[in-house]
Amino acid sequence: xxxxxxxxxxxxxxxxxxxxxxxxxxxxxxxxxxxxxxxxxxxxxxxxxxxxxxxxxxxxxxxxxxxxxxxxxxxxxxxxxxxxxxxxxxxxxxxxxxxxxxxxxxxxxxxxxxxxxxxxxxxxxxxxxxxxxxxxxxxxxxxxxxxxxxxxxxxxxxxxxxxxxxxxxxxxxxxxxxxxxxxxxxxxxxxxxxxxxxxxxxxxxxxxxxxxxxxxxxxxxxxxxxxxxxxxxxxxxxxxxxxxxxxxxxxxxxxxxxxxxxxxxxxxxxxxxxxxxxxxxxxxxxxxxxxxxxxxxxxxxxxxxxxxxxxxxxxxxxxxxxxxxxxxxxxxxxxxxxxxxxxxxxxxxxxxxxxxxxxxxxxxxxxxxxxxxxxxxxxxxxxxxxxxxxxxxxxxxxxxxxxxxxxxxxxxxxxxxxxxxxxxxxxxxxxxxxxxxxxxxxxxxxxxxxxxxxxxxxxxxxx
Numbered sequence: 001x002x003x004x005x006x007x008x009x010x011x012x013x014x015x016x017x018x019x020x021x022x023x024x025x026x027x028x029x030x031x032x033x034x035x036x037x038x039x040x041x042x043x044x045x046x047x048x049x050x051x052x053x054x055x056x057x058x059x060x061x062x063x064x065x066x067x068x069x070x071x072x073x074x075x076x077x078x079x080x081x082x083x084x085x086x087x088x089x090x091x092x093x094x095x096x097x098x099x100x101x102x103x104x105x106x107x108x109x110x111x112x113x114x115x116x117x118x119x120x121x122x123x124x125x126x127x128x129x130x131x132x133x134x135x136x137x138x139x140x141x142x143x144x145x146x147x148x149x150x151x152x153x154x155x156x157x158x159x160x161x162x163x164x165x166x167x168x169x170x171x172x173x174x175x176x177x178x179x180x181x182x183x184x185x186x187x188x189x190x191x192x193x194x195x196x197x198x199x200x201x202x203x204x205x206x207x208x209x210x211x212x213x214x215x216x217x218x219x220x221x222x223x224x225x226x227x228x229x230x231x232x233x234x235x236x237x238x239x240x241x242x243x244x245x246x247x248x249x250x251x252x253x254x255x256x257x258x259x260x261x262x263x264x265x266x267x268x269x270x271x272x273x274x275x276x277x278x279x280x281x282x283x284x285x286x287x288x289x290x291x292x293x294x295x296x297x298x299x300x301x302x303x304x305x306x307x308x309x310x311x312x313x314x315x316x317x318x319x320x321x322x323x324x325x326x327x328x329x330x331x332x333x334x335x336x337x338x339x340x341x342x343x344x345x346x347x348x349x350x351x352x353x354x355x356x357x358x359x360x361x362x363x364x365x366x367x368x369x370x371x372x373x374x375x376x377x378x379x380x381x382x383x384x385x386x387x388x389x390x391x392x393x394x395x396x397x398x399x400x401x402x403x404x405x406x407x408x409x410x411x412x413x414x415x416x417x418x419x420x421x422x423x424x425x426x427x428x429x430x431x432x433x434x435x436x437x438x439x440x441x442x443x444x445x446x447x448x449x450x451x452x453x454x455x456x457x458x459x460x461x462x463x
Contacts, residue, residue, distance in 0.1 A: 010050050013038060025424065042070025045439045045446050047419075055414070058438045058450050059421040060292075064233065064265045064386070067292035068346045069439040075297045075342040082338035090332040091117055101337035104344055105302070108274040111283055113307035116324075117300065117331035121264035121290035122156025124301035125227070128260050128286045129160055130326055131305070132225040133180075135258075135312055138322065144224045147260075148214060151186040152235030152427065153228060155262050164227055167235055167426040182218055184226075185210040188238045190379045190390065190398070191430075204241030208248045220255040225286070230276030233265040236423055236433045237388025239381050245280040258309070260286040264301070265386070268292035269347050269440050272357035272384035279383060285309050293336075295343050300336025352440040359442050360384040366451040367436075373455070376401055376462045385442060389434045389454075391462075400432040405461055409434065412457035418450055 017036050022028075038050040047057050047070065060066045068075075082097055089095060102115040118124045129147055136145035149155065149164040156162070162170065163177035166186070171177070185195055187207040197206040215223050226248070232238035252259045259282070266276025267289035273279055275287065286309065290301035313324045347353060364380065367389050371377040378392035391401035391409070406422050413420045421435035434454070438446060 013050060042066070044069045044071065045442055046070070054417055056418045056438075056446060056449055056453075058413075058419050058436050060437050060439050061296050062419070062421070063291065064270065064437045065291040065296040067269055067440050068295045068343055068350075068352065069441045072295070072297065072342070072346065074346070075295070075339050078338045078342045079298055079335045082334050086334055088333050090329070091327060095332075095334045095337070097334050097337035097341060101341045101344075104341060105304070108344075109287065109304060111306060112287060112304050114305050114310040116303040116305070117336065118303065118328035119299045119330040119333070119336070120156070120301050121262075121288065122158045122161045123328055123331075124264070124288040124290055124303045125155045125161050125164070125260075125262060126158060127303040127326060127328070128225075128227070128288055129164070131286065131303075131309065131313075131324065132258060132260070134324065135309075136224050138312060140221070140224075143222055144256075146180050146182055146218055146223045148182050148184050148211065148223060148226045148257075150184050150228050150232070152188065152232050152238060153186075153262070154232075154234045154426075155227060155229075155264075168428055169425045169431075182214060182223075184214045186232070186235070186238065187240055187244050188232075188236060189241045190381070202241070202243050204243035205247050207241065208244050208251065211248060212251045215251065215255055215257070220257075223255065223257050225258040225260050226252055227260040227262060229262045230266050230280065230282065231271065231383060231386065233386075234423060234426055234435075236390065236427075236430070237382045237386065237435055239383055240280065245282055249282060258285040260284065260288070263287055263289040264291055265437075268343070269353055269356055270384055270386045270437065272353055272360055274353070276383070293343070294339035297343065298335035298339035299330060299333065300340055301331075347440065350441070355442075356384040356440045359444070359447060360387065362444060363387060363436065363438075363442075363447045363451070366447060370451060370455055370458070374458045374462065376458060382436075385436075385438055385440060387436045389436075391432045391434065400430050401462070403429075403431045406432050406434070408461045409454070409457045412460055413453045416453045416456065418453035420450070420454065 014035050018031050039047050040050050041048045047055050116127055133145055136142055149166055151166040153166045155164045160178045162174055163181040165171050189203045192203050261277045261284040263275050285306050287304045294300050316322045367380045371380055376391050377389050378395050378398055379390040382388050391406055393399045393401055410420055410422050423431045423433045
C-alpha cells in the first residue's frame, strides 16, 4: 500500500512526536537516538508506519482491541452520522444508540440485565468495585467490603484497579494502594508445582479451593466480591484448568460472594464466544468489558450487571444515598454505542465467532509445531485467537527464558514486519510468554505468516 503523507511532512511529525508525546508502556531514552514508531494507516489485519513499512498486526492494535480489523468504513460512517445528530449527553439521560446497543448486548448475555456505560476498562472495573462497596454499606453495615483478585490477573491502571492487580511489576512504585483488596492464588497449572497446593484432587479444583482458604482466613462476612479474568491475559494467557470454574462458582454461592468477571480482553469474540466466561458455563453477577466492544473505533466500556444487583440500588426510593451515585463523563458519548452496534453486526454477518474458533485451532496447531521444533517453547495455551507460548531455558526445570531474549524475539518479528506481544513489566522473572491476538478476520495465510516470523525469530535469537 502507498501511504499518503501529504499534507504532513513525515520528518516534522516524527520530531513533534519525539518532542511532545508521552508514549505508553515504553522507555523514552532510546528516542534520543532512534525514531519513535508512528503508525499511520491500517487495513484489514495490516498496518503501515510513517516510513511506509507494512506490518502484519498479530496483537490487534497492540493491546487486544481491533477485533474486526482496520478500515471498517461502515463503523466510521455510523459514528460520523451519530456525531452529527447528537454527539453527547450525560449518562443521566439516555440515547438512541445507547438503548439499542444495550438491548443487543443483553441478548448475547443470558442472565445479565443492565448496562452501565463508561470509557475504559479500568473505569468499568472501578464501577464494579464501587457497586460492591456500596452494597456492603447498604446491606452489611460496610463489613462485606473486601474484593478478592487473582495473582497474575490485571484489571486496569488506576490506583484502585492496581490495588486489584496481580502483577507485581505493574504495581511497583504506585503504592500505597486502596485497602480492602486481597489476592488469591493463580491457576496456571504449568507453574502449579511452585504453589504447594494440597494433594488429593485435580489441580483445577485445588487452585479453586485455595480461593476458599483465603475467604475463610479473611472471614466470609467481610468478602463482597471475587474479580477474575475468565482467561488471564497480560499475566501469561492462562486458560483455567478443568474443574476450576465449577468449583469457584460453588464457593461464591456458598459464601454469598458476588462474581465479577473482567472481560476487557476476552469479550466480544476474542475466544470464539461472545464472552470468555461463556466457554465455562459461568453465571456472573457483574461483567466488565472494553477493548473489542467497538474494536477501537470509539471509546466505550460497559459494566453489566444482573437485575438482582441493579435492584439493590433502587430498593428504597426515599433514601437519597441509596442509588448508584456515580457518573462517567465520557460514558455519555454516543459514538461508543453507535460504533459498538456496527462492530457486533459485522461479527454476526461475517461469521467471525466461528472463524475465531476455526482459525484459533489452526494457529494453536502451528504453535504446537513450533514447540516440536524449538525446545525453548515450554507451553502453548489459550483459546480462540487469544494464544500464548511460554519460553523457557530448559523444559525439564521450566526455568524462564531471560526477558531480554524474549523481547529480542518480539523485536526480530517486528523487523520482519510482524507485530507480536509478550508479557511485559508484569511478573519478576516471568515476563516470558509470547502473546498472540490477531483480528478475528485472520485467515490461514495470515497465521502462516505469523508463525513463520516467530519460527525465524526463535532460530536467530535462541538457536
